[in-house]
Amino acid sequence: MKPKNYLVPELLLVAALLGFIVWICILNSGGTQKSIEEVSAPVCLVLTDGQMNKKTNTDAIKSFGIDLDKTEGLVYYANDSVMDVSEMLIVKLVSADDAQEFRTAIQNRVTDQENLYKNYAPDQYALLEDCIIKTSGNTVFYCTAKNADELYEAYKKAL
Amino acid sequence: MVFSSATFLIIFLPLTMVLYYLVGVLITKSTAVKNLILLVASLIFYAWGEPIYIILMLISICFNFVIGKDIDQSKRMNNRRKAKMLFVSAIVFNLAVLGFFKYFNFLLENIANVTGAGIKPLNLALPVGISFYTFQIMSYIIDLYKGNIRAQRRLLNFALYVSLFPQLIAGPIVKYKDIADQLMYRKENWLTYSKGLNRFVFGLSKKLILANTLGSVYAAVQEAGCDNMSVLTAWIGIICYTLQIYFDFSGYSDMAIGLGGIFGFSFCENFNYPYIATSVTDFWRRWHMSLSSWFRDYVYIPLGGNRCAVPRVILNLLIVWLLTGFWHGASWNFILWGVYYGILLILEKYVLAGLIKKVPVILKWLVTMICVMVGWVLFSAPTLEVAIAYIAAMFGYAVSFVDSYGVFILFTNFALLVIAGLCATPLYMSLSGMLGGKKFSKVMLAVTPLLFLLCIIFMISETYNPFLYFRF
Numbered sequence: 001m002k003p004k005n006y007l008v009p010e011l012l013l014v015a016a017l018l019g020f021i022v023w024i025c026i027l028n029s030g031g032t033q034k035s036i037e038e039v040s041a042p043v044c045l046v047l048t049d050g051q052m053n054k055k056t057n058t059d060a061i062k063s064f065g066i067d068l069d070k071t072e073g074l075v076y077y078a079n080d081s082v083m084d085v086s087e088m089l090i091v092k093l094v095s096a097d098d099a100q101e102f103r104t105a106i107q108n109r110v111t112d113q114e115n116l117y118k119n120y121a122p123d124q125y126a127l128l129e130d131c132i133i134k135t136s137g138n139t140v141f142y143c144t145a146k147n148a149d150e151l152y153e154a155y156k157k158a159l
Numbered sequence: 160m161v162f163s164s165a166t167f168l169i170i171f172l173p174l175t176m177v178l179y180y181l182v183g184v185l186i187t188k189s190t191a192v193k194n195l196i197l198l199v200a201s202l203i204f205y206a207w208g209e210p211i212y213i214i215l216m217l218i219s220i221c222f223n224f225v226i227g228k229d230i231d232q233s234k235r236m237n238n239r240r241k242a243k244m245l246f247v248s249a250i251v252f253n254l255a256v257l258g259f260f261k262y263f264n265f266l267l268e269n270i271a272n273v274t275g276a277g278i279k280p281l282n283l284a285l286p287v288g289i290s291f292y293t294f295q296i297m298s299y300i301i302d303l304y305k306g307n308i309r310a311q312r313r314l315l316n317f318a319l320y321v322s323l324f325p326q327l328i329a330g331p332i333v334k335y336k337d338i339a340d341q342l343m344y345r346k347e348n349w350l351t352y353s354k355g356l357n358r359f360v361f362g363l364s365k366k367l368i369l370a371n372t373l374g375s376v377y378a379a380v381q382e383a384g385c386d387n388m389s390v391l392t393a394w395i396g397i398i399c400y401t402l403q404i405y406f407d408f409s410g411y412s413d414m415a416i417g418l419g420g421i422f423g424f425s426f427c428e429n430f431n432y433p434y435i436a437t438s439v440t441d442f443w444r445r446w447h448m449s450l451s452s453w454f455r456d457y458v459y460i461p462l463g464g465n466r467c468a469v470p471r472v473i474l475n476l477l478i479v480w481l482l483t484g485f486w487h488g489a490s491w492n493f494i495l496w497g498v499y500y501g502i503l504l505i506l507e508k509y510v511l512a513g514l515i516k517k518v519p520v521i522l523k524w525l526v527t528m529i530c531v532m533v534g535w536v537l538f539s540a541p542t543l544e545v546a547i548a549y550i551a552a553m554f555g556y557a558v559s560f561v562d563s564y565g566v567f568i569l570f571t572n573f574a575l576l577v578i579a580g581l582c583a584t585p586l587y588m589s590l591s592g593m594l595g596g597k598k599f600s601k602v603m604l605a606v607t608p609l610l611f612l613l614c615i616i617f618m619i620s621e622t623y624n625p626f627l628y629f630r631f
Contacts, residue, residue, distance in 0.1 A: 003236060006229040013222040014252070020214055021259060027211075028283050069541075097285040104207075108164070135284070 028096065028137045034159070036073030036092045039139065042158040043090065044077070046151050052077035052086050060089060064105045070098045072138075085113055085124045088143040088151060099135045106133050106142045113144075160207035162359075162414045163366050163618060167204075172418075175200040179422060184347055194319050194342065197422060201324040205287070212286035216322060219256060223249060223296045224317045230303050231310035246304040250297065257293045260286055265489030288328030290486055292321050294453055299335035301457050308336050316342040325418035329411045331429040331449035334456075338424065345423035355420025357607050362413025364610045367617040369579050370407035373399045376572050377539075383564065385548035391565030393552040395572070397532045400539050402579045405434060408447070427452075434583045437523040438515060439503045439530055450486070454479050469509065476508075477501045487538070492546060496537040503530055 057068055060076040068074075071091050078087035091102055110131055117124040131144040132152050136159060143151050160167050175196070183193035206213045226249045233242035264281050271278040299320070302308045311317040320342055326333055380388070380396030388396075412429035419426040429449050436442035443451055455464075462475045477498070484497015507515065515523060533550060540546035 003232055004228075006225050006232075009225045010222065010229065010248075013218055013225065017215075017218050017222070017252075017256065020218060024211065024283065025281060028281065096283060099284045100287065104161075104164075108166075111166070137283075 036075055039158045040075040040090050043151055043154045046154045052079050064109050066102060066105050070094055085128055086145045091140045093138045096138045099140055102140045103133055160204050194315055198319045201322040204324040205327060215286055220318045220321050224314050227303055227310045249300045253293050253297050260289055262489045291330050291332055294332050296321055302336050325415040331412055331427055332453050333426055341424050347423035351420045355417045358417030359414050360607050360611045362410040362417055363614045365406040365410030367614045370403050370410055372575060373403035373579060377403060385552050387558055388552045389559045389562035389565045390555060391561045395568055397536055401532050401535050405583055432585050436527050437520055438507055438527055440507050442527055442531055454483055473505050476505055491543055492537050496534055499534055
């Protein structure tokens with residue numbers, strides 16, 4: 001039986017790995033050396049009057065169950081009304097390794113909120129469905145708001 | 160996704176089990192269909208939260224599958240040179256993937272520290288479970304090259320071996336030769352299913368009830384800081400962490416083994432009551448057994464193992480333990496932790512062997528536990544400076560021997576420490592022996608649902624709490 005030539009698929013897969021590494025490096029090049037205050041200040045300017053109020057780190061821990069020791073800093077805004085799910089969280093992490101843990105914590109929060117609002121506040125549920133959770137290197141951005149896209153654009157520029 | 164999350168317990172696992180048993184076992188009765196269901200479930204499990212790294216895992220699976228077939232073909236055609244070249248290429252590929260994603264940032268940071276150059280870190284997240292699945296893949300490649308196994312002919316089976324969700328992200332590290340037959344043929348029955356479910360619930364309760372509660376005590380001690388810590392507080396803190404890491408990791412392994420049983424697989428054990436060990440050597444025969452046996456089979460023995468002159472054995476041991484430390488993470492703490500164990504094992508083997516034989520068992524156990532706990536300080540501390548300060552506090556370089564905070568946490572957690580301590584011993588097995596098999600099974604039939612209910616209560620009341628070994 002004629003031996004099969006595996007060289008081409010092997011080389012293609014090595015090329016795929018190199019391509020993936022380059023792609024992921026470009027994708028994560030958005031990580032920032034700026035402080036959390038420098039990143040969040042321009043984003044907060046986009047918030048409309050009364051849309052959300054600044055919350056403490058303890059509030060963020062209560063809402064998301066995140067480990068503060070793994071962050072260099074965070075900014076958390078939320079609406080005080082129980083009938084409004086608008087909130088925004090920007091976290092700068094000590095290590096990008098923990099990004100997934102924070103994303104999962106945020107996703108759990110969104111799922112809990114969706115379960116709460118699904119049946120009696122469809123407009124709020126729709127906002128939760130359209131929420132933005134993005135990781136950029138060592139920063140994580142989460143926003144549920146009518147102008148979430150606008151806030152995310154401001155965040156991207158601020159990085 | 161983590162085993163102790165509502166998403167896994169309420170949606171993912173029941174759905175996978177229903178699909179597997181209904182479509183795979185009852186309707187089609189086909190191993191290929193069962194494997195396909197498990198593979199799809201495993202990929203969803205892995206992609207949950209951070210889907211991007213599934214591409215890396217798939218590239219790795221495909222490359223190793225193809226090169227595995229190539230190695231096998233070269234060996235069958237007696238082309239040893241080509242087989243060797245392919246083997247080296249595969250090892251380089253796997254180590255390069257692991258090295259880049261796990262250690263490259265560490266390298267950059269150290270170069271920047273030494274040279275003072277303003278090198279920016281890459282800020283890449285560590286792909287979950289990369290150390291575990293890369294080691295599994297390497298066991299396949301090494302055994303294939305050594306002629307211990309034949310190449311897997313089906314990509315589906317190989318992909319399932321690498322990505323099987325019960326053991327994908329925190330082990331046990333399953334060697335291909337131990338599971339190859341089960342990938343082709345396995346029989347599920349009520350016994351394996353119920354045993355698996357029991358084991359899973361026990362693992363879950365170890366994690367949610369014991370590990371997380373102990374973890375919160377250690378976190379509180381750490382928060383207080385080393386500067387104002389008394390000797391008593393330092394010891395209570397590290398005892399809590401010692402028990403936490405055991406219940407966390409062995410709980411995960413129990414869940415993995417239990418889930419494997421539910422789907423008809425039999426995985427190797429990963430723990431054998433490590434805290435009853437009476438020497439450091441004994442401890443490492445009982446702790447993370449799948450990793451120890453991996454390093455023994457694929458590093459220590461190929462280096463010459465014990466069958467060399469003493470200086471060479473010492474060098475082999477140091478290499479293995481340096482690598483074991485480094486495997487756990489790209490940090491000087493872990494390297495030091497590995498070397499620490501290397502030195503302890505060398506001392507036990509060549510210096511203290513005679514003395515150890517004469518010492519009473521209880522004293523041997525106590526000294527072993529102290530050594531292990533010092534090791535856990537190195538392992539858990541965020542930096543080397545914190546670790547040194549904590550160890551100093553443990554051994555008297557503290558503001559006081561006893562303080563009100565230490566007494567407070569001792570009294571408020573005394574029952575927890577006693578229960579956890581007892582649960583870390585084979586007492587459970589002794590109970591099984593005392594009650595007799597049938598009676599014990601009946602008791603367990605009642606205990607397991609209660610434990611599961613308790614786990615759900617703990618899960619609801621707790622915040623997101625991943626497993627400690629997820630970062631490896």
